[in-house]
Amino acid sequence: MNQQYQLVHPTLDLFLYDLKEGLGQDDAKITENRQLFWQKVYGDKLDNKKLAELAKAEADSSDDIQLLGNKKAEFFPDPLDGYYYPVQLGDTYALQVDCTANYITDYEYSPQSIDCFEKLQTEILTKINHQHGKLGQTWLIWGQLATNNQDPLATAQACYAQLKFSHQHNWDKDVIKQQGKFFDGTVFELRRLPTANEKLSDGYHVLICLFPSHLKTDVVIEKSKSLLIQLIRLLWYRHKIIWAYSESRKLKDNLKQADKLADSIIKHLNTSLQSPDIQISQLEKFLKDTPKILLKYTNNLTYLDEKRRTINVNIGDYKKRYLDITKLDSHSDWQFLETFSNYAQEKFLGQIETDQANFSPGLTLMENYIKTVQGIIEIERTKGDRNLENLIGSVGIGLAVSQIASSILVTQHPPKPDKLFFLTEAFLISVFAGLVTSIIAWRLLKKYRK
Structure with a gap:
């Protein structure tokens, strides 16, 4: 069936993002993060000496570092046509893994069946030891249509069907899919956000960019390179937003547990205070138990606000990078990229702000009860x-x-x-x-x- 769909220079890219340094992480954890990232590139060949050399390229104050220096990329061994391109973006490791189908003679300029994308995905996953990006990842399919009358939509659907994910996917059933334009080509986006009970890796994000056949193939390759440079940062902001929101859901669950425990203790305390003979020992036990709950409550609210600020900052950066992409081609249409930032603004930020409004009074109530109990104990002691x-x-x-x-x-x-x-x-x-x-x-x- 797929033999009728062909592309010139069919290429598959994977953009992976890992946290370099998380909030409150010690040196041992930071070293572990570094090791897990570089294992995607060097696998079993990575040793402590190599890891120490790679660490020298990092810098805490920079937002854009090519971690392999002047070498820039680590190329796949023959006969594969691909490379790793690792960079540091602020507190994040980013890795672009590129692989072009070279299964025929003159593969750079002759049409190939899109069946190659399943093989390309297997090659890439093998090269990164089947690891996921801890912050998220995006697959990008791109190439040039083989004929003038080739349907971009049907071709994109067939290309999408070649990829394999942890969850079953279907073009017609996947609700979130959008379309745009870039250098006379058609861009498709498909995404599945993980549900509240799923891991971040259970979701997926796919971009498909199909250039028209009338362009020279060298022009297509050059234009795609300019797009890749912008995408590696735009997708960083995107996945940072989704990751921060996913973390905020865990914090919300923690706050629910702390809130229930605090409510139970307060109800028990109210019963004790109604007794004519107040037992100071019970009140002192309350004061002994509550600091742990109060600390958990306070920390989770603080971290929740930190995630809100992370999302807010990255939405702003995402919008700026979106505008940079539109400047690559004045006739392009990347409206679907802006749709995501608007969704994140309304859904993600709105939900976190609602959570903060719901849980913050609980902290105030706990603090007031502690002051009240301290006062009662002081009175009884007096x-x-x-x-x-x-x-x-x-x-x-x-x-x-x-x-x-x-x-x-x-x-x-x-x-x-x-x-x-x-x-x-x-x-x-x-x-x-x-x-x-x-x-x-x-x-x-x-x-x-x-």
């Missing part, structure tokens, strides 16, 4: 301290009265030598006087201080 002071004061007064009474009674009624003092009337009366005085004094002190 009550305890006052009771102790009252007790000491009243006992002191009672002892003083008992001592005075004892002295007076002993003077008036000296004890008999044959009788112990604590069995005499003087002792018993003095103790009784001291006890009564202590009780009266304790009540008076309590009433006065109250």
Whole structure:
């Protein structure tokens, strides 16, 4: 069936993006990120010495570094016609893997069946050890139509069917597909965003650019190169946006869990506070448990806001790069690229801002409850301290009265030598006087201080 669809210089490109350095990651994790990225290029040939040499090309302050220096690209061994092009874009590793079908003689200028794309995809996946881009990836199919009357849409559908993904895909069933123009050629976009319960790699993004047959093939190759230079950055912004939103969904789940736990603790606390005898030990346990929840709540809200800012910044950069692409050809139509930025603005940013509005009051409630409990504990401790002071004061007064009474009674009624003092009337009366005085004094002190 696909023999009727042919392209001149059929080429498949894969754009992969990996996080170079994540928020709060230590040196060991950064080294691991670097190693995983370069394994896509060198596989088992990558050793510590090679990794250390490659690390020297990186820079924290630059947004665009060719990581292989003047060499620029690492070419595939014969007989394949392809290359790796690794660059550093800010905090991200980007890798373009390009492979042109060379399965016939004079492959650069003669038509080939689009069946070659399935083989090209297998070649590329083998070359990168079947690894995914942690931030995302995009497949780009491009080539030149073989004849003037060849239908671009039917050809694009047949090309799309050649690619394999983790999920079944079908041109008619894939909801998100759009079309544009570039140098008289037709550009198609197909994408599937991962659902909330899926991994980022479960989604996919495909671009198909088919140039008309009347152009010279060398011109097509040159124009495609100018497009590839722009795409590697535009797609970086795109995947950074989707990745940040995917991370924000994980943070939202964390906030839901923290919110439920906090709500459970607060309900239990409310029940305890309604008891006439407040147990300070229970309140202190509450204060001991809540900092962990509060820290989790605070950190997740902070990270959620960080993801919001990441999306916002990358939407702005995406729009700028979109305008740069339109300047490559004044007659081009890349409207579908702007559609994505508008979608991200409304859907992604809107959802995160809604989440922030929903969860932020929970943090305030937790903080207020902690302050309230601290206040209650302080009051209860103050009550305890006052009771102790009252007790000491009243006992002191009672002892003083008992001592005075004892002295007076002993003077008036000296004890008999044959009788112990604590069995005499003087002792018993003095103790009784001291006890009564202590009780009266304790009540008076309590009433006065109250």
